[in-house]
Amino acid sequence: MTSEAHYYEQFRENVAGRANVETTPELVAYYRELERFEAGALWTVANKIEPWEPASTSVPVLWRYRDLREHVLRSVALVTPEKAGRRVIYLNNPGRRDVSAAVGWLYSGLQVMNPGECASTHRHSASALRFIMEGQGAYTIVDGHKMTLGANDFVLTPNGTWHEHGVDAAGTPCIWQDGLDIPFVNAMEANFYEVHPELHQAVGYPVDDATATWSGTALLPHGHGWNKPYSPLFKYEWGPTYEALQRLCGATEGSPFDGVLMHYINPITGGPVMPTIGASMQMLRPGFHSRAHRHTGSTVYQVAKGQGHSVIGGQRFDWQERDIFCVPSWAWHEHANGSATDDACLFSFHDLPVMHALRLYREEALHDHGGHQPVAASR
16 A cells, blocks of 8 residues: 555544544645644544544453463473562453553463462552462461462552562462553553562561451451551452352342442442452352443453353353453453352452542443343354
8 A cells, every 4th residue: 555545544544433524635745744743633533532432452351271270380490489570471462462461451460389489579559469269378468467368369469568479388389360450550651660678578467467457347446547548458358258249149139230249348448449450259140141231441350169151242251260351341241150050259350440530430231132242252
Protein backbone atom coordinates (compact mmCIF):
# COMPACT_ATOMS: atom_id res chain seq x y z
CA MET A 1 0.00 0.00 0.00
CA THR A 2 1.39 3.41 -0.93
CA SER A 3 1.96 6.05 1.71
CA GLU A 4 -0.89 8.14 0.32
CA ALA A 5 -3.29 5.19 0.25
CA HIS A 6 -2.27 4.26 3.80
CA TYR A 7 -3.21 7.72 5.02
CA TYR A 8 -6.60 7.52 3.32
CA GLU A 9 -7.32 4.08 4.84
CA GLN A 10 -6.15 5.12 8.30
CA PHE A 11 -8.35 8.16 8.45
CA ARG A 12 -11.38 6.34 7.00
CA GLU A 13 -11.14 3.79 9.84
CA ASN A 14 -10.61 6.37 12.57
CA VAL A 15 -13.49 8.67 11.69
CA ALA A 16 -16.03 5.95 10.85
CA GLY A 17 -19.17 6.43 12.91
CA ARG A 18 -17.96 9.54 14.75
CA ALA A 19 -16.65 12.39 12.64
CA ASN A 20 -18.03 12.83 9.15
CA VAL A 21 -15.09 14.46 7.39
CA GLU A 22 -14.34 13.38 3.87
CA THR A 23 -10.63 12.70 3.39
CA THR A 24 -9.15 14.85 0.65
CA PRO A 25 -5.58 15.38 -0.60
CA GLU A 26 -5.63 18.79 1.06
CA LEU A 27 -6.60 17.29 4.43
CA VAL A 28 -3.96 14.57 4.17
CA ALA A 29 -1.34 17.25 3.55
CA TYR A 30 -2.74 19.19 6.51
CA TYR A 31 -2.46 16.13 8.78
CA ARG A 32 1.14 15.62 7.72
CA GLU A 33 1.93 19.22 8.52
CA LEU A 34 0.45 18.82 12.00
CA GLU A 35 2.61 15.74 12.58
CA ARG A 36 5.71 17.87 12.10
CA PHE A 37 4.71 19.75 15.27
CA GLU A 38 3.72 16.60 17.24
CA ALA A 39 0.06 17.51 16.90
CA GLY A 40 -2.99 16.08 15.18
CA ALA A 41 -6.66 16.64 14.34
CA LEU A 42 -8.99 15.14 16.95
CA TRP A 43 -11.58 14.08 14.38
CA THR A 44 -9.09 11.62 12.85
CA VAL A 45 -8.80 9.63 16.09
CA ALA A 46 -12.07 10.41 17.87
CA ASN A 47 -13.65 6.99 17.44
CA LYS A 48 -10.46 5.29 18.55
CA ILE A 49 -9.81 7.23 21.74
CA GLU A 50 -13.47 7.82 22.66
CA PRO A 51 -15.25 4.56 21.73
CA TRP A 52 -19.00 4.21 21.92
CA GLU A 53 -18.43 1.59 24.62
CA PRO A 54 -15.36 -0.07 26.22
CA ALA A 55 -13.34 -2.02 23.69
CA SER A 56 -10.78 -4.01 25.63
CA THR A 57 -7.65 -5.20 23.87
CA SER A 58 -7.56 -8.11 26.34
CA VAL A 59 -9.04 -11.43 25.28
CA PRO A 60 -10.48 -14.21 27.45
CA VAL A 61 -7.81 -16.75 28.37
CA LEU A 62 -7.81 -20.00 30.37
CA TRP A 63 -4.51 -21.08 31.89
CA ARG A 64 -4.79 -24.76 32.82
CA TYR A 65 -2.83 -25.67 35.90
CA ARG A 66 -2.08 -29.16 34.61
CA ASP A 67 -0.33 -27.57 31.62
CA LEU A 68 1.69 -25.03 33.62
CA ARG A 69 2.59 -26.90 36.81
CA GLU A 70 5.47 -28.93 35.32
CA HIS A 71 7.01 -25.80 33.80
CA VAL A 72 6.64 -23.86 37.04
CA LEU A 73 8.40 -26.62 38.99
CA ARG A 74 11.12 -26.88 36.34
CA SER A 75 12.18 -23.31 37.09
CA VAL A 76 13.40 -24.48 40.53
CA ALA A 77 16.33 -26.27 38.91
CA LEU A 78 17.09 -23.37 36.57
CA VAL A 79 17.15 -20.26 38.78
CA THR A 80 17.36 -19.43 42.48
CA PRO A 81 15.16 -16.88 44.27
CA GLU A 82 18.30 -14.86 45.06
CA LYS A 83 19.31 -14.54 41.41
CA ALA A 84 15.82 -14.26 39.93
CA GLY A 85 14.53 -11.89 42.60
CA ARG A 86 11.23 -13.75 42.41
CA ARG A 87 10.97 -17.14 40.76
CA VAL A 88 7.73 -16.52 38.89
CA ILE A 89 6.15 -17.67 35.63
CA TYR A 90 3.88 -14.82 34.61
CA LEU A 91 0.64 -15.15 32.65
CA ASN A 92 0.45 -13.28 29.37
CA ASN A 93 -2.72 -12.09 27.70
CA PRO A 94 -2.30 -12.10 23.88
CA GLY A 95 -3.84 -8.64 23.71
CA ARG A 96 -1.71 -7.17 26.51
CA ARG A 97 1.75 -8.58 25.86
CA ASP A 98 3.17 -5.06 25.59
CA VAL A 99 2.54 -4.52 29.32
CA SER A 100 2.86 -8.14 30.57
CA ALA A 101 -0.71 -8.16 31.85
CA ALA A 102 -3.02 -11.12 32.43
CA VAL A 103 -6.01 -8.91 31.65
CA GLY A 104 -6.56 -5.16 31.51
CA TRP A 105 -4.13 -3.53 33.92
CA LEU A 106 -3.75 -6.59 36.17
CA TYR A 107 -0.69 -8.83 36.39
CA SER A 108 -0.69 -12.49 37.44
CA GLY A 109 2.03 -15.08 37.89
CA LEU A 110 2.75 -18.46 39.47
CA GLN A 111 5.56 -18.43 42.05
CA VAL A 112 7.27 -21.57 43.37
CA MET A 113 9.52 -22.08 46.37
CA ASN A 114 11.20 -25.10 47.88
CA PRO A 115 11.47 -25.80 51.61
CA GLY A 116 14.06 -23.58 53.23
CA GLU A 117 13.97 -20.94 50.49
CA CYS A 118 13.12 -17.30 51.11
CA ALA A 119 13.00 -14.35 48.72
CA SER A 120 14.68 -11.17 49.90
CA THR A 121 12.60 -8.46 51.53
CA HIS A 122 11.46 -5.73 49.17
CA ARG A 123 8.71 -3.18 48.64
CA HIS A 124 7.14 -1.47 45.64
CA SER A 125 4.46 0.97 44.64
CA ALA A 126 2.32 -1.78 43.14
CA SER A 127 -0.20 -3.52 45.40
CA ALA A 128 0.04 -7.29 45.56
CA LEU A 129 -1.73 -10.40 46.81
CA ARG A 130 -1.00 -14.14 46.98
CA PHE A 131 -3.41 -17.06 46.71
CA ILE A 132 -1.88 -20.37 47.80
CA MET A 133 -2.37 -23.18 45.30
CA GLU A 134 -0.49 -26.13 46.81
CA GLY A 135 2.09 -27.14 49.39
CA GLN A 136 2.69 -26.80 53.11
CA GLY A 137 4.87 -24.45 55.13
CA ALA A 138 4.51 -21.26 53.08
CA TYR A 139 4.68 -17.95 54.89
CA THR A 140 4.69 -14.22 54.19
CA ILE A 141 6.11 -11.44 56.35
CA VAL A 142 4.59 -7.97 55.91
CA ASP A 143 6.09 -5.07 57.88
CA GLY A 144 7.20 -7.46 60.60
CA HIS A 145 3.94 -9.48 60.72
CA LYS A 146 4.50 -13.16 59.84
CA MET A 147 1.59 -15.16 58.43
CA THR A 148 1.60 -18.93 57.98
CA LEU A 149 -0.26 -20.00 54.84
CA GLY A 150 -2.14 -23.04 53.61
CA ALA A 151 -3.96 -24.00 50.41
CA ASN A 152 -6.57 -21.45 49.27
CA ASP A 153 -5.44 -18.91 51.86
CA PHE A 154 -5.28 -15.36 50.54
CA VAL A 155 -2.67 -12.86 51.78
CA LEU A 156 -2.02 -9.16 51.08
CA THR A 157 1.23 -7.31 50.53
CA PRO A 158 -0.06 -3.73 50.11
CA ASN A 159 1.89 -1.10 48.25
CA GLY A 160 4.78 0.39 50.17
CA THR A 161 4.99 -2.45 52.71
CA TRP A 162 8.19 -4.41 53.28
CA HIS A 163 7.46 -8.04 52.48
CA GLU A 164 9.11 -11.37 51.83
CA HIS A 165 7.91 -14.90 51.11
CA GLY A 166 9.33 -18.27 51.92
CA VAL A 167 8.73 -21.90 52.83
CA ASP A 168 9.75 -23.38 56.18
CA ALA A 169 12.50 -26.00 56.05
CA ALA A 170 10.05 -28.66 57.27
CA GLY A 171 7.51 -27.80 54.55
CA THR A 172 6.94 -29.01 51.01
CA PRO A 173 7.35 -27.27 47.63
CA CYS A 174 4.74 -24.51 47.44
CA ILE A 175 3.12 -22.79 44.49
CA TRP A 176 0.93 -19.72 44.72
CA GLN A 177 -0.60 -17.16 42.39
CA ASP A 178 0.72 -13.61 42.60
CA GLY A 179 -1.70 -10.83 41.65
CA LEU A 180 -0.51 -7.25 41.25
CA ASP A 181 -1.52 -3.95 39.68
CA ILE A 182 1.94 -3.45 38.12
CA PRO A 183 0.56 -2.48 34.67
CA PHE A 184 -1.77 0.08 36.23
CA VAL A 185 0.92 1.69 38.39
CA ASN A 186 3.29 1.74 35.40
CA ALA A 187 0.58 3.41 33.30
CA MET A 188 0.38 6.07 36.01
CA GLU A 189 4.20 6.37 35.75
CA ALA A 190 4.40 6.00 39.52
CA ASN A 191 6.19 2.69 40.15
CA PHE A 192 9.14 2.35 42.52
CA TYR A 193 10.94 -0.82 43.64
CA GLU A 194 13.31 -1.11 46.60
CA VAL A 195 15.24 -3.96 48.22
CA HIS A 196 15.56 -3.96 52.01
CA PRO A 197 19.02 -2.74 53.05
CA GLU A 198 19.48 -5.84 55.23
CA LEU A 199 17.86 -8.16 52.62
CA HIS A 200 15.56 -9.61 55.28
CA GLN A 201 13.31 -8.06 57.91
CA ALA A 202 12.85 -9.03 61.54
CA VAL A 203 9.58 -10.54 62.72
CA GLY A 204 8.32 -8.02 65.26
CA TYR A 205 5.02 -9.56 66.32
CA PRO A 206 3.65 -12.97 67.36
CA VAL A 207 3.17 -15.26 64.35
CA ASP A 208 -0.32 -14.86 62.82
CA ASP A 209 -1.09 -11.90 65.10
CA ALA A 210 -2.97 -10.10 62.32
CA THR A 211 -5.48 -12.94 62.08
CA ALA A 212 -5.85 -13.15 65.86
CA THR A 213 -6.40 -9.40 66.11
CA TRP A 214 -8.66 -8.65 63.18
CA SER A 215 -10.64 -11.76 62.22
CA GLY A 216 -13.36 -11.46 64.88
CA THR A 217 -16.77 -11.45 63.21
CA ALA A 218 -18.25 -7.93 63.32
CA LEU A 219 -15.86 -7.02 66.14
CA LEU A 220 -13.04 -4.45 66.19
CA PRO A 221 -10.29 -4.48 68.82
CA HIS A 222 -10.46 -1.54 71.22
CA GLY A 223 -7.86 1.18 70.65
CA HIS A 224 -6.58 -0.36 67.42
CA GLY A 225 -5.21 2.90 65.98
CA TRP A 226 -5.05 1.52 62.42
CA ASN A 227 -5.20 4.37 59.89
CA LYS A 228 -3.65 2.94 56.73
CA PRO A 229 -5.59 2.71 53.44
CA TYR A 230 -5.46 -1.09 53.29
CA SER A 231 -6.75 -3.94 55.40
CA PRO A 232 -4.82 -4.76 58.60
CA LEU A 233 -5.97 -8.38 58.43
CA PHE A 234 -3.40 -9.29 55.75
CA LYS A 235 -4.35 -13.01 55.74
CA TYR A 236 -7.81 -14.38 54.87
CA GLU A 237 -8.01 -18.09 55.60
CA TRP A 238 -9.81 -20.59 53.39
CA GLY A 239 -11.61 -22.45 56.21
CA PRO A 240 -13.58 -19.47 57.59
CA THR A 241 -14.17 -18.19 54.05
CA TYR A 242 -15.75 -21.45 52.91
CA GLU A 243 -17.83 -21.65 56.09
CA ALA A 244 -19.13 -18.11 55.49
CA LEU A 245 -20.12 -19.05 51.93
CA GLN A 246 -21.98 -22.12 53.19
CA ARG A 247 -23.87 -20.08 55.77
CA LEU A 248 -24.82 -17.44 53.22
CA CYS A 249 -25.86 -20.18 50.79
CA GLY A 250 -28.38 -21.35 53.39
CA ALA A 251 -29.78 -17.86 53.81
CA THR A 252 -30.10 -16.56 50.24
CA GLU A 253 -30.51 -17.63 46.66
CA GLY A 254 -27.65 -15.31 45.77
CA SER A 255 -27.12 -13.45 42.53
CA PRO A 256 -28.47 -14.83 39.23
CA PHE A 257 -25.19 -13.63 37.67
CA ASP A 258 -22.62 -14.71 40.27
CA GLY A 259 -24.23 -17.25 42.57
CA VAL A 260 -23.36 -16.79 46.24
CA LEU A 261 -20.77 -14.01 46.09
CA MET A 262 -18.80 -12.52 48.99
CA HIS A 263 -16.09 -9.86 48.97
CA TYR A 264 -12.97 -9.82 51.11
CA ILE A 265 -13.04 -6.55 53.05
CA ASN A 266 -11.04 -4.20 55.19
CA PRO A 267 -12.58 -4.94 58.63
CA ILE A 268 -12.31 -1.30 59.68
CA THR A 269 -13.99 0.35 56.70
CA GLY A 270 -16.01 -2.48 55.18
CA GLY A 271 -14.44 -1.47 51.86
CA PRO A 272 -12.04 -3.32 49.58
CA VAL A 273 -8.85 -4.87 50.97
CA MET A 274 -6.67 -2.41 49.03
CA PRO A 275 -7.41 0.86 47.20
CA THR A 276 -6.64 -0.48 43.71
CA ILE A 277 -7.31 -4.23 43.94
CA GLY A 278 -10.38 -5.98 45.29
CA ALA A 279 -10.85 -9.70 45.89
CA SER A 280 -13.88 -11.96 46.09
CA MET A 281 -14.94 -15.58 46.55
CA GLN A 282 -18.12 -17.04 45.11
CA MET A 283 -19.89 -20.35 45.41
CA LEU A 284 -21.80 -21.96 42.57
CA ARG A 285 -24.37 -24.44 43.86
CA PRO A 286 -24.51 -27.92 42.27
CA GLY A 287 -25.91 -27.58 38.75
CA PHE A 288 -26.02 -23.76 38.93
CA HIS A 289 -25.68 -21.89 35.64
CA SER A 290 -25.62 -18.12 35.94
CA ARG A 291 -27.17 -15.63 33.60
CA ALA A 292 -24.79 -13.56 31.49
CA HIS A 293 -23.85 -10.00 32.32
CA ARG A 294 -21.00 -7.61 31.70
CA HIS A 295 -19.43 -4.74 33.59
CA THR A 296 -16.52 -2.36 33.46
CA GLY A 297 -13.42 -3.63 35.24
CA SER A 298 -11.15 -6.61 34.59
CA THR A 299 -11.13 -9.84 36.62
CA VAL A 300 -8.74 -12.76 37.14
CA TYR A 301 -10.40 -15.93 38.45
CA GLN A 302 -8.82 -18.97 40.09
CA VAL A 303 -10.78 -22.14 40.71
CA ALA A 304 -10.56 -22.83 44.44
CA LYS A 305 -12.88 -25.83 44.43
CA GLY A 306 -14.80 -27.98 41.96
CA GLN A 307 -15.12 -27.95 38.21
CA GLY A 308 -17.34 -26.34 35.60
CA HIS A 309 -17.20 -23.89 32.74
CA SER A 310 -17.56 -20.22 31.90
CA VAL A 311 -18.75 -18.60 28.69
CA ILE A 312 -16.84 -15.38 28.03
CA GLY A 313 -17.51 -13.34 24.94
CA GLY A 314 -19.21 -16.31 23.28
CA GLN A 315 -16.35 -18.74 24.00
CA ARG A 316 -16.73 -21.67 26.39
CA PHE A 317 -13.85 -22.39 28.79
CA ASP A 318 -13.95 -25.63 30.80
CA TRP A 319 -12.14 -25.33 34.12
CA GLN A 320 -11.18 -27.41 37.12
CA GLU A 321 -9.47 -26.83 40.46
CA ARG A 322 -6.44 -24.49 40.34
CA ASP A 323 -7.08 -23.35 36.77
CA ILE A 324 -6.94 -19.59 36.17
CA PHE A 325 -8.99 -17.61 33.66
CA CYS A 326 -9.73 -13.96 32.98
CA VAL A 327 -12.70 -11.82 32.01
CA PRO A 328 -11.86 -8.55 30.18
CA SER A 329 -13.72 -5.35 30.93
CA TRP A 330 -17.20 -5.15 29.38
CA ALA A 331 -17.10 -8.78 28.19
CA TRP A 332 -20.25 -10.86 28.52
CA HIS A 333 -19.64 -13.72 30.95
CA GLU A 334 -21.50 -16.47 32.77
CA HIS A 335 -20.43 -19.37 34.99
CA ALA A 336 -21.72 -22.93 35.39
CA ASN A 337 -21.01 -25.61 37.99
CA GLY A 338 -20.31 -28.91 36.23
CA SER A 339 -21.33 -31.09 39.18
CA ALA A 340 -24.85 -32.06 40.14
CA THR A 341 -23.81 -32.96 43.69
CA ASP A 342 -20.96 -30.69 44.82
CA ASP A 343 -20.45 -26.94 44.92
CA ALA A 344 -17.73 -25.04 43.05
CA CYS A 345 -15.86 -21.99 44.36
CA LEU A 346 -14.12 -19.26 42.37
CA PHE A 347 -11.59 -16.87 43.90
CA SER A 348 -11.12 -13.63 41.98
CA PHE A 349 -9.18 -10.40 42.12
CA HIS A 350 -10.12 -7.32 40.13
CA ASP A 351 -9.79 -3.58 39.66
CA LEU A 352 -13.34 -2.79 40.75
CA PRO A 353 -12.16 -0.52 43.61
CA VAL A 354 -10.72 1.77 40.95
CA MET A 355 -13.89 1.58 38.85
CA HIS A 356 -16.04 2.53 41.84
CA ALA A 357 -13.72 5.20 43.22
CA LEU A 358 -13.57 6.97 39.86
CA ARG A 359 -17.31 6.46 39.23
CA LEU A 360 -16.56 4.42 36.10
CA TYR A 361 -18.46 1.27 37.08
CA ARG A 362 -21.30 0.21 34.82
CA GLU A 363 -23.09 -3.14 34.61
CA GLU A 364 -25.52 -4.64 32.12
CA ALA A 365 -27.49 -7.89 32.01
CA LEU A 366 -27.98 -9.95 28.85
CA HIS A 367 -31.70 -10.18 28.08
CA ASP A 368 -31.54 -12.06 24.77
CA HIS A 369 -31.39 -15.85 24.41
CA GLY A 370 -32.85 -16.42 27.86
CA GLY A 371 -29.92 -14.65 29.49
CA HIS A 372 -27.27 -16.94 28.02
CA GLN A 373 -24.73 -16.34 25.27
CA PRO A 374 -24.64 -18.35 22.07
CA VAL A 375 -21.41 -20.36 22.20
CA ALA A 376 -19.27 -19.82 19.12
CA ALA A 377 -16.23 -21.83 20.27
CA SER A 378 -14.90 -23.95 23.13
CA ARG A 379 -11.43 -23.78 24.64
